[in-house]
Amino acid sequence: QKEVEQDPGPLSVPEGAIVSLNCTYSNSAFQYFMWYRQYSRKGPELLMYTYSSGNKEDGRFTAQVDKSSKYISLFIRDSQPSDSATYLCAMSDRNYGQNFVFGPGTRLSVLP
Amino acid sequence: DTGVSQDPRHKITKRGQNVTFRCDPISEHNRLYWYRQTLGQGPEFLTYFQNEAQLEKSRLLSDRFSAERPKGSFSTLEIQRTEQGDSAMYLCASILDGGVGEQYFGPGTRLTVT
Numbered sequence: 282q283k284e285v286e287q288d289p290g291p292l293s294v295p296e297g298a299i300v301s302l303n304c305t306y307s308n309s310a311f312q313y314f315m316w317y318r319q320y321s322r323k324g325p326e327l328l329m330y331t332y333s334s335g336n337k338e339d340g341r342f343t344a345q346v347d348k349s350s351k352y353i354s355l356f357i358r359d360s361q362p363s364d365s366a367t368y369l370c371a372m373s374d375r376n377y378g379q380n381f382v383f384g385p386g387t388r389l390s391v392l393p
Numbered sequence: 394d395t396g397v398s399q400d401p402r403h404k405i406t407k408r409g410q411n412v413t414f415r416c417d418p419i420s421e422h423n424r425l426y427w428y429r430q431t432l433g434q435g436p437e438f439l440t441y442f443q444n445e446a447q448l449e450k451s452r453l454l455s456d457r458f459s460a461e462r463p464k465g466s467f468s469t470l471e472i473q474r475t476e477q478g479d480s481a482m483y484l485c486a487s488i489l490d491g492g493v494g495e496q497y498f499g500p501g502t503r504l505t506v507t
Contacts, residue, residue, distance in 0.1 A: 285435075287435075322482075322503070323500055324397075324484055324499050324500045324501045325436065325484070325498045327496065327497060327498075369435050369436075371435070371496075380438075381426070381438060381496065382438070383435030383436050383437070384435050385433065385435050386433075386434070386435050
C-alpha cells in the first residue's frame with residue numbers, strides 16, 4: 282500500500298460544477314496537509330494548507346481533513362476551465378521539513 | 394510567480410554525460426528541497442537543506458547524484474553518468490524556517506537523457 286493514494290482520474294466536469302478531489306493516507310503521523318495545482322510542464326503551485334483535522338476555505342476552494350479516517354478532500358465550487366490541471370495532495374509529519382509525501386495527482390478537466 | 398527560479402528549464406543530454414541544475418530559492422527561505430517527478434506521478438523527495446547543511450537524502454539519490462548549497466543560498470544538483478532512467482522533471486522548493494506546509498516550488502528542470 283502506498284503511503285498516499287489518490288485517484289489519478291482523469292476527471293471531467295462541466296463548467297460551474299462542484300468538484301471533489303480526495304486522498305487517503307496510511308501514516309497517522311501526518312499532521313500537515315496541502316493541496317497543490319500543477320499545470321502541464323509547470324511546477325506545483327500551493328493552493329491550500331491545513332493543520333490537523335477540520336475545514337479551511339479560500340474563495341472557491343475548501344479543504345477538509347478527517348484524521349480519524351485518514352482522508353482529505355479538496356472541493357472546488359463554480360469550477361472554471363482555468364481550473365483544468367493536475368491536483369496533488371501532500372502531507373508532512375511532526376518533524377516538519379523532513380518528510381513531505383505527495384500523492385500521484387488527479388487530472389481534472391473542466392469543460393466549457 | 395512563486396519566486397523560486399531554476400535553470401535550465403530544459404536539458405537534453407546523452408547517456409553517460411554529467412549534468413548540473415541550479416535552484417535559487419526565495420531569498421528569506423532557509424530550507425530548500427529537491428524533488429524528482431516522472432509522468433503521472435507526484436514529486437518524490439530527493440534531498441533537503443537547512444541553510445548550507447544537507448540534512449536528509451532519499452534512498453532514491455544514488456551515488457551518481459550530489460547536491461550542494463554553498464553559503465546557504467542557491468543550490469545545485471549534479472547527476473553524473475546520466476542514464477535514461479534519470480529522465481524526469483527535477484523540482485526545487487523552498488520554505489521559511491518555522492514554516493511547515495508552505496513549500497513554494499520552482500518551475501522545474503526537465504531532463505531528457507537520450
